[in-house]
Amino acid sequence: MSTPLPLRVFEGEARVYRRVWRGSVVTSFLNPILYLLAMGVGLGTLVDRNAPGGLEGISYLAFLAPGLLAATAMQTGAGEGAWKVMAGFKWRQTYQAILATPVSIESLVYGHLLWSAARVLLVSVVFATVMAAFEVTPIGPALLAVGPALLVGVATVAPVTAYTARLERDTGLSNLFRFGIVPMFLFSGTFFPISQLPGFLQPVANAVPLYHAVALDRWIVLGITPRVAPAVSVLYLVAWIVGGSALAVVAFRRRLVR
Amino acid sequence: MSAPLVEAHRLTKRFGDFVAVDGIDFTISAGEAFGFLGPNGAGKTSTMKMIAAVSPLSDGSLTVLGEDPRRDGPAIRSRLGVVPQEDNLDMELTVTENLYIYGRYFDLPRSVIRDRIEELLDFAQLTDKRDATVDSLSGGMKRRLTIARGLVNDPELLLLDEPTTGLDPQARHALWDRLYRLKQRGVTLIITTHYMDEAEQLCDRLVVMDRGRIVAEGSPRQLIERYSTPEVVELRFRPDVPIGDEARYAGMAQRVEMLPDRVLLYTGDTDATVAKVETMENVLDSFLVRRATLEDVFLHLTGRRLVE
Numbered sequence A: 001m002s003t004p005l006p007l008r009v010f011e012g013e014a015r016v017y018r019r020v021w022r023g024s025v026v027t028s029f030l031n032p033i034l035y036l037l038a039m040g041v042g043l044g045t046l047v048d049r050n051a052p053g054g055l056e057g058i059s060y061l062a063f064l065a066p067g068l069l070a071a072t073a074m075q076t077g078a079g080e081g082a083w084k085v086m087a088g089f090k091w092r093q094t095y096q097a098i099l100a101t102p103v104s105i106e107s108l109v110y111g112h113l114l115w116s117a118a119r120v121l122l123v124s125v126v127f128a129t130v131m132a133a134f135e136v137t138p139i140g141p142a143l144l145a146v147g148p149a150l151l152v153g154v155a156t157v158a159p160v161t162a163y164t165a166r167l168e169r170d171t172g173l174s175n176l177f178r179f180g181i182v183p184m185f186l187f188s189g190t191f192f193p194i195s196q197l198p199g200f201l202q203p204v205a206n207a208v209p210l211y212h213a214v215a216l217d218r219w220i221v222l223g224i225t226p227r228v229a230p231a232v233s234v235l236y237l238v239a240w241i242v243g244g245s246a247l248a249v250v251a252f253r254r255r256l257v258r
Numbered sequence B: 001m002s003a004p005l006v007e008a009h010r011l012t013k014r015f016g017d018f019v020a021v022d023g024i025d026f027t028i029s030a031g032e033a034f035g036f037l038g039p040n041g042a043g044k045t046s047t048m049k050m051i052a053a054v055s056p057l058s059d060g061s062l063t064v065l066g067e068d069p070r071r072d073g074p075a076i077r078s079r080l081g082v083v084p085q086e087d088n089l090d091m092e093l094t095v096t097e098n099l100y101i102y103g104r105y106f107d108l109p110r111s112v113i114r115d116r117i118e119e120l121l122d123f124a125q126l127t128d129k130r131d132a133t134v135d136s137l138s139g140g141m142k143r144r145l146t147i148a149r150g151l152v153n154d155p156e157l158l159l160l161d162e163p164t165t166g167l168d169p170q171a172r173h174a175l176w177d178r179l180y181r182l183k184q185r186g187v188t189l190i191i192t193t194h195y196m197d198e199a200e201q202l203c204d205r206l207v208v209m210d211r212g213r214i215v216a217e218g219s220p221r222q223l224i225e226r227y228s229t230p231e232v233v234e235l236r237f238r239p240d241v242p243i244g245d246e247a248r249y250a251g252m253a254q255r256v257e258m259l260p261d262r263v264l265l266y267t268g269d270t271d272a273t274v275a276k277v278e279t280m281e282n283v284l285d286s287f288l289v290r291r292a293t294l295e296d297v298f299l300h301l302t303g304r305r306l307v308e
């Protein structure tokens, strides 16, 4: 039996990762943990002292950790959809080379997304383990919280892949992070509840996939009831994955089939 | 006779309103080394990409290895080897990793790939570079690796888009030697080039392309016989001497080509022409007698030179 085409692409990506993973260790694994330490423990001490019981009796570290898990997953997904895809088209031109083999456009995109999902999974599991080590939550719920993180990671990488495939120059990527990923990272409920946002911004935050993953993870880890029904949040994330993947295939075809 | 490996009829490629390949016909048989010779922008790469089943045809019909690229792209690509005009190796990986990953895209079993890598490293003379990253290879080494990569699936048909452009003469000759060996092993080669010597060395048969059309077809020898005299007398003038017009050379040769810096006399009787040329010695810088090449064929067919 022959190997499904997307798995061949996945295997290729895994081989490349085996060579380059050292370079990404700091951004993928260490930075999120440093964030957790600096904000959760450092800043958290200050928050907890000034607002005892303000966050429904939860320490700031515990409040932050599940949100940061989801936000880290989103960021990992964004990176895979941005720099990785730009490299495939321009810097390394590996996509053109792959398409001279039996691998089709769809398989190339799905293999890429599958690999990105694996990266998000890896980063999220490491983060969840650290979260448990800080005694934010037992390891069981921590690992369960990887589910929504994985969803938002893929819900990000799919549309970002589609976006990157339409870019000729990488300045578009800086803009994506500056005006898209970073604001979402900061203002989707990761560091403070979105109820603190000005009223007109709250519906905007509601539309951001990360908001839903953060809410789901706080529900799983802390038992805080989300404002949106969990099933709706899951469906919303799945819709981003499906829609983003379809757009990515279209964008890849436009870029590569000439 | 066996069915042709590639058959094109009125093959056309358009990019928007621009016609890059303008309804060309050709047939390539198994075991041949077939060439597309033409200047920049002639449509060679566009044609190759259609044969490689990566670029859809705009019009006409094309059969590759008995299949239709529009329908059976993956099946065709699994039996082809492709060496693109620009190397697109994975710079971050080593020589063997590049070959290995590529073999996996063709779903070759890992053990088969490992054996084949040894053969290919040997073929490409890269055995001692096996663990070097591609980044650190010279241009000629990269080119050889790209060719080796194109052979990883043991293809019946190898497409080479300008295999030696950018290489020094020594590296080019070494590559020609490798390609010749492949041909002897029964691999069908399709080669594009704008080097006439490459076409003459490698191709059993070729078409001359210009502006999306085929302007002539045959073996290098046939083309030279058909469109040129066997020998050419080339005149170079002193810088301050006007070359004059064509009438000045009438009667010296069968055909005259006026170039900005030279005059070419195509003659069936070299001795007679040389005798006449010698009477012009006072205005000539130099002259030489040489064998006709495909460059002369191209000049005759298009009025322009192949390599500007």
Ligand SMILES: Nc1ncnc2c1ncn2[C@@H]1O[C@H](COP(=O)(O)OP(=O)(O)OP(=O)(O)O)[C@@H](O)[C@H]1O
Pocket (backbone or CB within 6 Å): A258, B015, B018, B019, B020, B038, B039, B040, B041, B042, B043, B044, B045, B046, B047, B085, B194
């Ligand atoms: N993707 C594209 N979009 C628009 N025009 C294109 C595209 N690819 C090629 N062309 C145009 O089609 C014509 C033929 O190009 P092609 O690359 O086939 O020529 P070529 O014979 O391979 O030339 P060279 O010797 O420079 O490689 C050129 O005028 C080129 O600008």
Ligand SMILES: [Mg+2]
Pocket (backbone or CB within 6 Å): B044, B045, B046, B085, B161
């Ligand atoms: Mg070309």
